[in-house]
Amino acid sequence: MERLKVTLEDEYSAVEASIHVGRYALALPFAAGRRVLDIACGEGYGSWLMAQAGAASVRGIDVADDAVARARATFSDPRISFDTGQGETLAETFPEASFDLVVSIETIEHVQDPVRFLEAIRRVAAPDAIIILTCPNDHWYYPPHESNPYHLRKFTLPEFQALTRGVLGDAVQWMIGSAALGFAAVPLAADPDGPADGLPRIVHVETMEASLRVPSSAVAPAPETCSYFVGVWNAPGRVAGAGAVHALSMDAYAAMMAAYPQGAAAAPAPSADASPKERVLGAALQRENEIMAARIREYADQEAELRDRIRECAEQEADLRARLDALTHERDALTHERDDLLPAALRWRGMVERVRRLSPTTAKLAAGWLRRRGPDQGH
Structure with missing residues (x-):
């Protein structure tokens, strides 16, 4: 979904909410007390979240007049202002060093002149401002000769790194974004039937007390298989990561996990002209098949070992029965002799x-x- 609609009338999707809010989650810990610029703010939910996280002020800009109008109508707050504007002309819209936190969620693939866009960010950002840029991994989503009709170019991670570092510098931490799967404890009444404050459900978020990332398995994301790339400039410390999750019933989880191995086992090999996405999926499914085959072999070895032990026990039982029969016969003979x-x-x-x-x-x-x-x- 290129632009998420977040009015009360639009149908809510927890998946889409986590996709879009997850991008902004990385910026929320840095928002408190800062002057924030939200580039390509869309309908304003990210700007609202950063204001609720304690931002001193938030300026949201977007090229779409209708998106800006809906943002103004939905997320009215004295600390937030929304305006129509181009990313390449930021320096003409705002004075130099106007912002302490600049957030651009997947904008660079839309602009006509990426270098001019980055130079504009550098000018409106304070010297020590934190800058967070994300970029979609369109090479995973589209075949080599296709692209998103709304995007002007596709970036690999090295291309995104080289372009942004050339303008914004080397004080950057690189991250990749992708889907996540796990478990979380949530309050019993975590999901009310509907919003009571007149705001869309996408901004009804709660900060979890603690989230831990465990090591991934054989299908961990890589630059070639992730959803998007992230660069964080001038962060005061190590950025451990952030995201957005939505709770799922165990019935739905079990159905999803039960369906996945079946899909992996039945997946055909990708053809020579398959898209990168198809090849990556094929490779991931092949890895799952290999893991399952290894487990089956392990179980077969364990079964053979158990069968050998059962045979040994049966032989030992036969030997013990023979010894018992001999002792019984000897006892009977002694009993007869005693009786005589x-x-x-x-x-x-x-x-x-x-x-x-x-x-x-x-x-x-x-x-x-x-x-x-x-x-x-x-x-």
């Missing part, structure tokens, strides 16, 4: 008791006779 010997032993004990009751002389003779006979010959 028990009557003779009882008879022997009885004879011994009777001998004890005889006179000593007779007992001595009987004992000798019993010793000679043994227990098995007694009656």
